[in-house]
Amino acid sequence: MWIVFTFIVLYLLVGFLMDFWPFQDGSNASPVKAIFHDPTTASVHTHTMGNSLTEYLKMKVHPLIQQRSWDQIFVIGDHQRDSSKVIVASNEKRDKPFNWMRPTVSVVDSGTLYLHVFPGRDYVEHYAAIIATYLALKDKDVGLVRFQYPSQEDCLNVFSTSNLEKLGVVDIVVLGYVQGLQSWSQSDWEDVDDGNLFSWKTAITTQGHRVAFLGCRICFWGDIGGNLVRTLRRVNGAKCVLYVGKLGSLRAEHIPNRTLATGSRSFVRGEPIKWQNPLEPYLQHAASVVTGVHSCLPSVLYETHDWLVSNQDRVDFVDPEIGQMAKASLEVGCQFGYLHIISDNLARKYDRDLSNERLADVRRNRGKLLSEIQAVLEPFFNGWKSAS
Template identity: 40%
Template sequence: MRLTPNSLLEPVHGLLRAATVPVDGHTMCPDRLLRYLEIKAHHLIQDQDWDSIRVVGGYDRTAVVSRHEKTGKLFNIERPTATVHGRDLIIKAFPGADYVQHYALIIATYLAMTGRPADAVTYQPPGEEECRAAVEALDLELDGDLVIVGWGLQHLAPTDGVWTRGPGYAWQRADVASRRVVFLGFLHSIWGDVAGRVVARLAELGARDVVYVGKVGVLAPAIEPNRWLATGNESLVGGALVTWDDFFGNFAAAQADVQTGLHVTSASILLENRDWLAKHAEYAFVDPEIGPMGAAACRAGIRFGYLHVISNNLARHYPADLSNERHGDVLWRRAQLIDRIRGIIADRLANTSVPSPRGTRP
């Protein structure tokens, strides 16, 4: 469906109300949760009141850009944008069902926590065609390459490399341990199901391996954030366990500073309360992207692997969490872990073979 300024304000079928998340019982303490929401919420929502706020799928950088967008990094800097229609506000998030829901929950919970009415916040889940079309803007020439996508790429890719830019993304190619590697970063978030479509698109374009580098939450209370890496090859996605052909094999898990275990996929940090934690106590890690990416790799017949910084602990409160990721000590510790990720990937490439073309792999 094509969204026009008039159609955005008309009643629509499938419009959902964003429920506020109860602060009591959430895995983040209230002051940290509020700080996390303040970092994410568009400044127009923080600065004034609106009769209605609707979150829709749409990548529109001509709309009002949030003053809270990140600085000092190359990728994942863009937030959802906004258009004003009198007393009504339309928020445009990159098209993905999980991201649209997640951002609506951010807005509703932020309003509730700041003593403002949240019942006017609704969201319109984007259709599959709209979501797929948004990812099809990604266009690279790949021929069996390993694609490394995600976070920290400016520290993983060669410092003298040149980034080639496309609509909402940038990439560069390099040789690592005699293997062709493409580093791919997005300016916008590839949250949840969007990340799965990115893997499917990369497979269509000719990738044979995809590695995702990012940040993951841990569920075991003894593991301190920003001191460990995480990896694995299984995730609970929509109630079903998905296992993929792991690029790392047992190599990454054998490293002394790497944790491994079962991953569970969650559409939004806002949904991860104490009840959710109790139901998933046997799992090791949580994030929105790993599961959809692994499932997409399975369907496409390519290898996938993740190697993430453990960024926060849901079961125990530590000084570092998702509300203070820009603190100097956090940045320093993560820089050391990024160095480890670079080394583990290079060592893995030096000790692995290039996969056969799809359809001929034994």
């Protein structure tokens, strides 16, 4: 009897300790209790992308997941690029300087795979939804995909230990499509080693303010963007962060890759966020710019027809990070503004969307919009005054 009792106690103790043990794949994530969640899935019938959803997923899913079947797939927040520990995706877009690093994988045993995603709650949730939806479209079991949210400590530490300190103190930071905004600095990019998260160019405005055009090799998706704003304020003393990126529109008349979006209101997981957009006074003569209310969603996969119908009367734009970055800017006392290319339309099916955005005509039209953005930023830089 005592032998049985002792065995049960030891069994429960081992299980308890394993819950708090570091990941079996040797990741850098903190040894916190392993609480895993089930991802959300979409379909070509429920999602606003329709048939384009399939091609979009193919571009995002790691080839090792596409090439064979797995018994278990765990999605975790862990930035891991060591080729001796993980397998880097062969479909990374290495033909561009920034935003090309994608999640890596490690194989624990013959049937178990870990997907290592840059630490961010939204990004982990997004990639779990991507994989689950991809498997669902292939008529495979989505129940084998589980994900774990990273801790906020892990999400901030990955930036704190990056090369941002080398940038030094700056007044204004521009994020996003910075490689297309080179009117103010013809110098080479600094700290260009692929092992670094960031590279940058800097310029001094006519008012003597230091501006950094900060390129990021990872995708600062969702709350990652908010944590980047927090870090830029704390480490680099940034007083203003501008984000030049892309988003989706809920307005049928907004033509993708021909329209720019901006605003000063957002919803973050239902919470209304309002801030002062420092770019607003400089947009009066920008012909392609429309102003509206934004909503943050953790994943593109959540942009379903049902979501569109329930939000179309209060929301104009959607993307994962604008609201998160605005919220962070309010927390740390930093100005924030965005001027984005509308890349896709949820309300009307256009020929161009997220599944074919690397086509020549898309890149050409986006280049024209980037020229308009530069025309807005030039007077902004020269007229900017710090609020602090």
